[in-house]
Amino acid sequence: MSGTLLEDSILEGLDDEQRTVASTLSGPLCVLAGAGTGKTRAITHRIAYGVHTGVYKPQQVLAVTFTARAAAEMRTRLRDLGAGGVQARTFHAAALRQLQYFWPQAVGGPLPALVDHKAQLIAESARRLRLSTDRAAIRDVAAEIEWAKVSMLTPDAYAAAAAGRAEPAGMDLITVSRIFSAYEDLKIDRNLIDFEDVLLTTVAILEDDEKVAATVRSQYRHFVVDEYQDVSPLQQRLLDLWLGERRELCVVGDASQTIYSFTGATSRHLLDFTKRYEGAQVVKLVRDYRSTPQVVRAANTLLAARSSEADRRATGTTWSAPLELIAQRPAGPEPVFTECSDDEAEAAECARRIGVLLDQGVKASEIAILYRTNGQSEAYEQALASAGIGYQLRGGERxxxxxxxxxxxxxxxxxxxxxxxxxxxxxxxxxxxxxxxxxxxxxxxxxxxxxxxxxxxxxxxxxxxxxxxxxxxxxxxxxxxxxxxxxxxQHAPTVQGVTLASLHSAKGLEWDAVFLVGLSEGLMPISFADTQEAVDEERRLLYVGITRARVHLAMSWSTSRSPGGRASRKPSRFLDALRPATAGQATFRQPRAKANRKASAPAVCRVCRRPLLTGSERKIGRCAECPASYEEETFEALRAWRLVEAREKDVPAFVVFTDATLVAIAEARPQSLDELGELAGIGSSKLERYGEAVLEIISDNS
Structure with a gap:
């Protein structure tokens, strides 16, 4: 194919706005790209077009994104477009490569070892200060130290700069500052650096050594930064040093998808781009090729509702005008809203609906359940396992x-x-x-x-x-x-199985069907979102969740945590503008009959007749204070059988049956499949799969 034909083919298939991005080869260029609008396609075609027209030399282009997976995907696309020599990396990967190369001449000696996890060093730092910490506290302090470092704060400057932030693990800011200082001292003593140090040290070398800075700037002359709304002050400083006085920069982002503020990310750099780079060209990508008009309408409505709230309440907080997406796909089903009596019923209803989609031909790999916190996953793991539906935890085994x-x-x-x-x-x-x-x-x-x-x-x-x-x-x-x-x-190919993921980890992904679960006040927005800015971030997080769906979108919540519990939960305030309403009242899809029975007839302990408040108690059939009535030999026989089953299937033991279900079986001693099926935690699929084996164990231990 001749050069001209190849160049034309690169621009083929792009819409007008994408074509403008791809053919604008000199910066500064700011691309405001909504969810599903083909931003990766636009910028990879821009780079490829620049290479094939001779404007760019592949080795002089650096494309930066925020995850190794996104960088790998970008490299694959560029290679397929004939621009395989272009570097596509994360900020950390690009900085580490430069640090490894320049350290001997700029500092001397071997590069310090890289710390994979901060936990051990932070725990030791706390012990040296005679402070008691648990795993959760160490995790929170680690996150706070990371925020401080990407915000370019020293331990001495941290306390003053962090005033007004939530205190990690209930520690006052001075205490956190002391742990931070001890942690930095430990790293120096042991010749270690962490991931934030990679950026900080690279910045320091580029600032202090003009020769090194000149070498880097002669190597890379054109920069593209994806997900620019998520850059931290430290990453922006590094980008500035890479650029020097030049303006050959293309940034791509969407302020409405800023969901990592707690890590130091800020959309300020994106929103102020035209102020910093006078005359910068701005292109908006708003044609949504991912989602149906019904899904796009829900996403637009969610963001528009915040603007009207701000007008009514005069909050005074900043809220950038969101991009209004325009759907390009054919119409699809309306979003489904479901209220359930408790978390267990919500998980079961979610599994039931997924079963229907699978029967309709939707692939399991094209279905996702998204939740606010990782602790919510267990109920959905159990519900899917009980229904015989395969799943994969995002963030599980690689x-x-x-x-x-x-x-x-x-x-x-x-x-x-x-x-x-x-x-x-x-x-x-x-x-x-x-x-x-x-x-x-x-x-x-x-x-x-x-x-x-x-x-x-x-x-x-x-x-x-x-x-x-x-x-x-x-x-x-x-x-x-x-x-x-x-x-x-770690750029894995698609694996069959329903994806379970937190809303934060779902960023950058998409599925045919998305179930947004646990949408009740306290979870969405999360309970500790106690300022307008924090609530705004929660709204953006839900927006990211909605825009992951191509066709099917389901949103659900429960009125209580446990079966039989008091129905004190309220649906998320964000749903007010989204749910269909009649005479001012929201119209819900009713949960399945099993969930309704639980809500209308709270279970009671068979020994003392008091209400059973937890899922474990309901499965056992008695409250925790009442004595057990099963034979130890029967229970141990059931546990031994479960272990064999779990090993054969290579799954955790609780996926077969939980301990509470085994106790219920041992105490009830069912004599038939019908009796066994009456016990909580045993659905039809488990009854079919394990029923005969369980009855045989009961019979053998009579």
Whole structure:
């Protein structure tokens, strides 16, 4: 393909605004890009267009983003567009590479070792100061130290600058400052640096050594920064030093997706870009190609409601005018709003709806359950496991650390040395067949199914790359190289299974169906959001959650925490503008009958007849204070059986049955499947899967 044709092909398929971004090759350029508007496509095509027209030299372009996964995805797209020499890295990765190169000449000696986790050093620092801390306190102090460092605060300056911030772990700011100081001293004594030091030290070297700064500026002449609303003052300082006096900068961001303020991120740099760079061009991307008009309407309404509230209440707080998205997809279903009696009922209803979607042909990998705090995941893990639905925890075991994936990479690497390059996807299938891959998914659940899903994800990736790059360019060796690069960046291919994730960790991802759960006051907004700015951030967090959905969007909440508990919870204030209403009252979808029965007839202890307040008590059938009535041998036999089942399926023991359910079985001693099915915690899928085995254990221990 000739140069002109190739350049034209890079711009093909872009809308007018994206094409403006891609063809504007000199900065400063500010791209305000709403969720789902194709910002990554626009900026990667801009870089590729600049390379193919000769305006950019690939080695002189640095694209910076905020996660290793996003950087790996950007590198893949650039390589597919013929701009593989461009560097796409996170701020930390780019700074660490420069630090490793320049440290010997700028400082001398070997670079200090990098601390992966602060917890141990912070705990030791607290002990030296004779302060008692638990794991949660150490975690909170670590987060506060990270905030201080990215805000470029020393231990001495921290207390004054942090005035008005929430006190981490209930400690006063002076105490935190002392731990901070002791932590820094410990690192110096042991010749260690942490991730924030990577940025701080790189900044210091660039500021102090003009030779080093000149070398970096001659290497990189064009900069692109994605997710610019999330930069911290320290990252902005590093970017300034990379640029020097030049203006060849393109930034991309959306102030309405600023959700990391607690880490030091601020949208101020994005909002003030045109003030800092006079004459900067601004392009707005508002055509949403991700979501249906129904989902887009909900997202726009959520943000618009904040503006009207501010007008009515005259809060005086700043709120940048949000981008109003324009949906480009065909119409889809309306969002579903569901009120449930308790958390357990909400999780069960969520699992039921997911089962319906699966029956309709929606892939499990295209469904996500998103919640505000990680502690909410357990109820949904159990509900999905009870329904026989596979799931994956985002932030759980990393894909490339799974044994079958490591074995697959070894086999593929060996095959790449000996086999040709005809029909690479079929070669991948042939190689993985020796590890257990089949064209048809196994009916088994647990470890067998999970192993197959890992191998199937590799096959799917081979098919995708073969389609994108073309059979002529796609080789088995290039596939192995792609896997090795993805392994280094933890850029996993798609795995079948419903995704469970916090709203914060869902940023940058999307699914066909999204379930936003736990949308009650105290969780959304979170209880400690006690200022207008904090509540605004919670609103933006919910906006990010809504805009993850392509077609199906469900929002739910429960009126009490535990089955039979007092219905004191209220739905999130953010839902007021979103829910359909009749005569001023919200209209809810009713929870399933099982949840209603629990709410209308609170269970009572079979011994003392007092109400049972917790899920564990309801499962057992008696309150915790009353004595147990089961035979120890029966309970231990059930536990031993559960352990064998869990190991065979390679799942945690509670996924088979929780301890509370085993106690309930041992005490009730059911004699039939019907009696067993009456016990709490035993749904139809578990009854079918384990019922006969449980009854046999009960019979053997009569």
């Amino acid at each position: 894909f490339f650390q799974r044994r079958e994936v490591r074995d697959a990479l070894l086999q593929l690497r060996a095959a790449a040395r000996t086999q040709g390059d005809e029909d690479v996807p079929q070669q991948v299938r042939d190689v993985l067949a020796s590890l257990g891959y089949t064209t048809v998914a196994p009916q088994n659940s647990g470890a067998v199914r999970e192993k197959w899903e890992s191998l199937a994800a590799l096959v799917g990736l081979a098919d995708e790359l073969n389609r994108v790059r073309g059979p002529e360019a796609f080789t088995l060796q290039s596939f192995v190289a792609e896997l090795e690069e993805r392994a280094a960046a």
